Amino acid sequence: MRKPFLLTAALCLGLSPGPAVVAQESQAPGLLRQAALSADLYRLGLAQEDALLVLAAAKMRRALDFLPPPEAAPTLTGWEAMAEAARELAAGDPLLLDLIEDSLAESLKGVATGPTFLIRSLADPEGASVELEFSGGTLAEVYVEGAIGNRVSLAVSDAAGNPICRDSPESHIAYCDWTPAEDGAFLITVSSLDHSVTDYILVTN
Structure with a gap:
């Protein structure tokens, strides 16, 4: 299971998160964590050919209204594509197909809190960086999604160069969250684990 290196992991590895981060209390997953x-879920559902897992992924992503449409971010898998994949996996099972259609027909309350996103091409396989401002005392989130099949890191x-978070999964998505001690700039670096050129979307709150 892919797990980002958060503050606790950094301490266990002997990394110094520096004074830019405060300890995080238990809290509900942030919006980008849901993304x-x-x-x-979608990746697991496809791997296991489980239509219900893929349906759950589609419903979760459908509720995240702040994500840009697939035509604006080609590497981002939209909920419609996830729903279609669920239908394909359920082909030949009328009851399961009915369940999928009924579930997708439900009225959903979307979340539109206004995170920002950057759609970029990773021209340098070694990585690309951007400096972004985050508010102190509130949960900061960064989510990256590349094209399926391209592993990203x-x-x-922080501004002093102290490592805050690192997520290097064996997949096309990566996620970090932390709570800054005060307002400040943080350096966000995205790289390709396959050392290849790829497009990606970076979303922050």
Whole structure:
């Protein structure tokens, strides 16, 4: 299971998160964590040929209204594509197909809190960085989704260069969250684990 290196993991590995981060209390997953979970569910559902898992991923992603449409971000798998994959996996099972259609017909309350996103091409396989401002005392999130089949890595460091978070999964998605101690700039670095050129979308809250 893919797990980002958060503050606790950094301490266990002997990394110093620096003074830019405060300890995080238990809290509900952030919106971008839900985006990452939907991608994980989708990937698992396809691997296991499980229409219900793929349907769950589609419903979760459908509720995240802040994500740009697939035509604006080609590497981002839209909920419609996930729903169609669920239908294909359920082909030949009328009861399961009816369940999928009924579930997708439900009225959903979307989430539109206004995160920002950058759609970019990773021209340098070694990585690309962007400096972004985050507010102190509130959960900061960064989510990266590349094209399926291209493994990406995500790293966050503070203005002093202290490592805050690193997520290097064996997949096309990566996620980091932390709570800054105060307002400030953080360096976000995205790289390709396959050392290949790829497009990706970076979403922050």
